[in-house]
Amino acid sequence: MTLETHQADSLPGMPNVEANAPVYLTEATEKTPITYIGQPHTNSSTANSKTNKAWTLPLGEATSAAYSWPDAPDSDVVDNPNAKEPSYQMTQALQAIPGYETTTVRKGKPHKKKDVPISRDFQQKFQELPAPLSKADAHGVLKDHVSHKCCYGKRVINDLEVDKVINVPVHQYKLSTFTETRQTIRLFEPFKGQKIDNLNNPFPPTIWEVKNSPDSLWKKHTKKCTVPQSSTIETCHGCTGRGFNKCYRCLGRGTTKCKKCKGTGKAKADNCLECAGSGNRRCQLCRGHACIVCSVCQGYKQLHFYIQLISDFNVLEDEVWLNATKVSTKSLQKLKKSKVIETENIMVSPIINYSFGDVNNASDSLVTKHSKEPTKCIIQQRHVLFALPVVEGQYVWKRRIKSFWVYGHERLVYAPEYPESCCGRCACTIV
Template sequence: MYSAAIYPPQHAPAANPFASMPGYEGIGAVVAGGFLPPPVPLQPVAPTQPGPTPEEWNIPALSEDAARQAFKGYVDSQCCYQSGPANEGVITNMESFNTYRLRLETFTESRSTEMAEKPYEGETADFYAQPAPTPWEVQAKIPELFTKHTEEIRVPYTSNIKECNACHAEGTVSCKDCEAKGYKQCNRCNGSGKDGEENCTGCNGTGKDRCSKCSGAGKIKCETCKGKKQLLTFIKLKVEWANNVDNHVVEQNSGLKAEELNSVNGKELFKMAQIMVVYPLYGFPNPAIVEASDRLIKEHQSKYAQTSRIMQQRQTVELIPVTKVNYKWKNNIHVFYVYGKENKVSADDYPETCCCVIL
């Protein structure tokens, strides 16, 4: 512990007073993208492997009536689509392509530090009062899990008071608008003081206008210290929480574009969350999901564990219904898709369209 009598807080510390302070040796330097490496985590405990029951692995097939109603609603929402194919087309075949979607979420906490200052407003200068906690020892309230949030914290026992260099501890600086004169040239007479043969009424013949910026004083409040003459310097800790998400969709070769599935919901088979990291879904019946789970967990560990602390991970598996519908219209076969719990429709080859002009 250091004595405040030996190191009075009224004076600024040396250029880098934290050089020998654990956790702050390189403050101001760029380290690993600006974020501090987290402490070595404890080994997580392997959770039990939950999984869906067999009856949950499939979604009941879409009925022909439900498919037609979804198709009609879709066509009605398109300004250039005529209703004939949707109302009169004959459905010839329907095929289900239930599709799995795996989502891995990794909730992380990252920390970075920098020197900061603010106008001094009577705060306690606690620098040297006792050793400062290291960046990862500073307490921060964790927000709701799997959300994005940022918090800035003044690190305890790093605050010091110094004179404001911007105004040389005067609290005011010269007004740039009038070059500290307190007045500017009259715009009406261009500084002549005359309006023809008469004195200028704008400046009463002086040729000068009082500076509105400084009200004629020639000085304005210092923006750095807000007129306080002193600054509080301290180490600022920035804590960032982020939810890093990756999805993997098991293709079923239905012909529907995979990106279209991003806009719909599926039936949630299960959701598993675990402190620190989850384990691959080895008990899942679809091997492609098992492989994707193992791959994404390794990728997230490699990507995030070096510069942030993994707080929790969560895996979700959804079953997204996809139905391919063939229908006949004017002796030609066409296709539309009904997908997602919302029964959204995709029909790229709709046969009856017109050109609309919106005025």
């Protein structure tokens, strides 16, 4: 008599054994083919028309094991209340889901997105910047600056003539992209007869066709959903369709060694009072039945497998400062800036026809970079361009061209080449 025939005959709640496709036990000691009533893959009409009944441990305590496991030890083992249930590995192949053949019970790599071409808007409107300083204004700002610096020679400024003023504004460009990354995993739950997707439709939506909208824009979060038409009904791999497994505390014997007499049945010259001389005690986990309800399917013998979509929403940000002056960018970051353009859309067009080519190139580079992320689908984008006014004043001193910079709406001055300066001997600085 096979293992499965014996269990079906001995325990309540099991169907009669019929000849069907073989499924295999998952225990390392057994590779015995077993038969299971019903098809391994059930369509939706069958699955939803009945309510599965779970196998349950018989009521009361058993005086002997209700089922004889062929791999149970020949003698009782020492009772271990801390014994852990073994893991039940899946050995049977699952039914493939079209379009999700690489999805397994382990979380997979992010799926590649479809490439979307970058749109280009040639009608962009930019805010006008303040007119740059004239040579006379630049000289006046430098003169005022020198008057407040004790280490600068005051006579030089009167003889110094600004020959040229160059408009060199500093720009800050920011690009933010709200993205979605999608991964899939195949999960399962006990099949209790609950209503599931229509399995008669063999073609679920593709990975990027599944609707799983973000809860809110520009906030990092994860959202999960079930892929429609991805359900299958499979025989439980934990118990191979029985609904129960061997008790892991008594190892399938129904009894364990008596702790008092250590299995001898004797206490000095008399019988052990704990076990009445038998040398064993009824297993406290299975109550002597040698079986426990399968923890994988909870006794329902079947599992509902489905594909779960995991969407990770994140914000990808890049920023670039375009500074062609000798003024440190760190000195500029805290100053007030003028907003030149700000746009938000599903996909933004890179800045194209701005009057400073380095801004156009930087914007195009970052927008292209974000669009080329292979697994990040763009949900929303926004970019903003700021400008900070800066002019470079040039003058000739002792036959050498020297420069100073007036920057910011505050008209601050940076003049590291100013003649007759002796900074370092006092608390003043050249800025």
